[in-house]
Amino acid sequence: MATLPAVRGTHDLLPEAAAKHNHVVATARGLGQAYGYGEIATPIFEQTEVFKRTLGDTSDVVTKEMYTFEDKGGDSVTLRPEGTAAVARAFIAGKMNDQLPLKFFYHGPMFRYERPQKGRQRQFHQIGIELFGVSDPVGDVEVIALGAQVLEKLGVRDWCTLELNTLGDTESRDAYRAALVAYFEGHLDKLSADSKERLHRNPLRILDSKNEGDRSIIEDAPRFDEHLTPAAQDFFGAVKAGLDDLGIAYTRNERLVRGLDYYCHTAFEFTTDRLGSQSAVLAGGRYDGLIGQMGGPETPGVGWAAGIERLTMLAEQWPEPPRPVTFIPLGEAADKALRKIAFGLRGQGIAIDMGYSGNLKRRMVRANKANARLAVIVGDNELAENQATLRDMDSGEQQTVPLADLALHLKD
RNA sequence: GUGCCCUUAGCUCAGUCGGUUAGAGCGCCUGGUUGUGGUCCAGGAGGUCGCCGGUUCGAACCCGGUAGGGCACCCCA
Structure with missing residues (x-):
């Protein structure tokens, strides 16, 4: 009888590893409670439309990484590739918009059909938080502060750098996007094939290209800061001031971008150089357009997600198991x-x-x-x-x- | 999806001009202690050398394929 191995990109969590996962979850849940974030658990699969509508038809996640299949009733369903869309769907479905602001903590498995690597599995696990209904930058600061304290409590904060950027408001972004497209079209012949592809789909993404040739062109590309409206500048200034007040250090990374339209203003990532090419440990940002785009009432949102496996690989100190x-x-x-x-x-x-x-x-x-x-x-x-x-x-x-x-x- | 590298005992790994019974440490089992662990000593079990096929008198070692893992790209937590 042939042995039955685990599906590629999946792993069994044996008691020792499971204890570590549980500790990460418990730490985040505990701190979340201290901030007033209540736990929410959404289904592991959703109608495919939930992710198509939020991630966009052209993003890599939707086009090639989702576990999508037809159920026996003929509906197209998808194993969730991320948590935010599902929580937003639950918010809309539950008609919770009269209870704002709302704060949610979640954790659980996510699924992406990717080539497995260190720190990247096909079934992986995330913790995450979402804050709905706060358009003020204090919300961004709170969310980042919570993330920083989760990392602190897990003992991995020292290996991480907080990278911060702003994507501005719609007006800023439209202006910047136009300026970028104009600039890059003038250098079309020197752009990599990948970046040419991105030019009309996601021009902002070109900024974080790792291609050497692209890099030199990007050096002289227009700066986002030159296209930020005064309001967007004020917003970003307030976020930075709030972080300064709490003593949370950050570095500005102008190349930190999000491709999707509903992202705006704050984008941040706690990154590390200890996990090879998988540098993002805890990442998030503001997504004021998301809930509206999903058909719900226009509701601002900001949040983050972190990979439990990556956190587990980074952490060195674990609580002593109880002695029987x-x-x-x-x-x-x-x-x-x-x-x-x-x-x-x-x-x-x-x-x-x-x-x-x-x-x-x-x-x-x-x-x-x-x-x-x-x-x-x-x-x-x-x-x-x-x-x-x-x-x-x-x-x-x-x-x-x-x-x-x-x-x-x-x-x- | 693209490129490169790796795959020998439960674990971490040695082992090439291809040549008799493939090794180590840790772990496991037994004994030294008929009612006493962690240390120490002695002994033992455990491997179709990832899998399939090829070259050869002969393959862990060479070649092809395949699966899994790793790294970079892509993307992302």
């Missing part, structure tokens, strides 16, 4: 007695490790592997006197205690 108490019965009568006691203690949330077979030596080995803090040994000797031998696994010291008092000795 190992129960070691010798003989059937003792096994029966200890199982009953374990039943009660486990019900109180005390971690009891108890094997299913083996002599004392084997069971001590087991206790050691479980990193037990205590071993409770009960054999015929102890049982006859209703006592237990308590062994401190660190010091090796042993004492005899009445079975009735066991619970007291096992607390903490």
Whole structure:
């Protein structure tokens, strides 16, 4: 019988890795709660239209990376490639626009049919937050601050740089886009094929091309700052001032762009050089046009998402797993007695490790592997006197205690 | 989707002018301790050398294909 491997680009989360994932999620959820972000869980798949409408028909994600299929009813559905569109859809479907502002935290698997690499799987997991209904730059600052503190708490902040940019408002962006197209059309012959392709689809994207030839042309390209309206400049200034107030350092990256139309004003990424070519750790921005574009009421939004796998690879410090108490019965009568006691203690949330077979030596080995803090040994000797031998696994010291008092000795 | 590299025991890896029974460390099992782990000592199990095919008297080693992994591009968390 042939073995059945996991699908390419997917991985099993074994207990140790799952614990790390859970810690990342719990950290983000906890900080999110401190900021008033409530957890939302949307379906793992949506009607394909949800992502087509938000990501645009021409983006790479939609054209070649989505897991799209027809269900048995003939509807086209898609495994979600990202979280924002789904949360926005839930917001619209739930008619929550009279409860603004709304703050959501989410986490879960996302799916993209990409070529797997380090820090990039076909099923990967994200944490993310969305803030709906706040058009003021204080919203941008809050969202970034929350992201920074999540990274801080996970102990990865030191490896990350906050890159910040503005995409301005619609007026600024239209003006800039026109200026860019005009400029690049004057250098068409020297542009890479990829960038020529981007020229009419996403001229802003040319700015972050890694192509050497493009780079030199980009050097002299018009600057976004020259096309920002006063209002857009004020907005960006307020975001920067807010970050300064909180002592959150950033570097301006004028090439940090978003291709999609609904993005505006703030774009930011916490990046690292420790994950190879996958530099983005936590990325987000403002998307005031998104909800309207999806058919909902015009509602401003700002948020971010971060890859749990990437965070897990970056983090070096993890919480110590709790140490159990190992129960070691010798003989059937003792096994029966200890199982009953374990039943009660486990019900109180005390971690009891108890094997299913083996002599004392084997069971001590087991206790050691479980990193037990205590071993409770009960054999015929102890049982006859209703006592237990308590062994401190660190010091090796042993004492005899009445079975009735066991619970007291096992607390903490 | 494009290019380059890699794939030997559960894990991390040695092993080429192609030549008898393919090695190490860690892990695992047994014993030294008939009721005591983590250290130490002794012994042991475990590999169709990713898979398929080819060249050859003979292939872990050479060639082709394929799958998986890695890196860069693309894109993105």
